[in-house]
Amino acid sequence: MKLVSIRLITDDIQRLAGFYEHVTGIEASWATPDFAEIGTSAGALAIGSSRTVALFAAGSVRPADNxxxxxxxxxxxxxxxxxxxxxxxxxxxxxxxxxxxxxxxxxxxxxxxxxxxxxxxxxxxxxxxxxx
Missing domain, CATH: 3.10.180.10 (2,3-Dihydroxybiphenyl 1,2-Dioxygenase, domain 1)
Structure with missing residues (x-):
């Protein structure tokens, strides 16, 4: 088994992705307007819009509640x-x-x-x- 990413769910994906781009110095890779990743040699920090939660199970996560x-x-x-x-x-x-x-x-x-x-x-x- 290999850990490949940690995903954060947010109501403001542009703000959060931009923050982590600045912190890491790594440009986010955008799969869609609702999903970005900051790739590192050890894995990715994935950032998903709260709109993606319904794809897993509605109500399964709450943005900004960690x-x-x-x-x-x-x-x-x-x-x-x-x-x-x-x-x-x-x-x-x-x-x-x-x-x-x-x-x-x-x-x-x-x-x-x-x-x-x-x-x-x-x-x-x-x-x-x-x-x-």
């Missing part, structure tokens, strides 16, 4: 990303902080309130875990 998941991106320098994103992100949860497991992390919310974590491994053990 309170359990964190979308995480490995970055080269989390402190530099924080400086770059300060004028774009409206809701920082934490400034860059080194966590007990060895990652320096920055936590913020996207325009729909989903939690996003940018992190850089900084201890030898964490660096080794994410070495390519």
């Amino acid at each position: 309170h359990t998941a964190i979308i995480e991106f490995l970055v080269a320098d989390v402190d530099a990303e924080y400086r770059r994103l300060r004028d774009v992100v409206e809701d920082f949860v934490t400034e860059p902080t080194t966590l007990p497991w060895g990652n320096r992390s920055l936590l913020f919310r996207d325009p729909d309130g989903n939690l996003v974590n940018l992190f850089t491994p900084v201890t030898p053990r964490a660096v080794a875990k994410f070495a390519v």
Whole structure:
């Protein structure tokens, strides 16, 4: 089994796709006006319009109502990303902080309130875990 994407459902797909294009520096690939993907080497962040929910099962998801998941991106320098994103992100949860497991992390919310974590491994053990 291979995880290929995480999908966010939103009422404003243009806004959310544009936000993640800015955060990642990756241009979204649009399949339809209701579905875009930010492709990375590990998989895609898919962004679907709330109009796509009926294709799965009406009422199965609620846009902008995530309170359990964190979308995480490995970055080269989390402190530099924080400086770059300060004028774009409206809701920082934490400034860059080194966590007990060895990652320096920055936590913020996207325009729909989903939690996003940018992190850089900084201890030898964490660096080794994410070495390519």
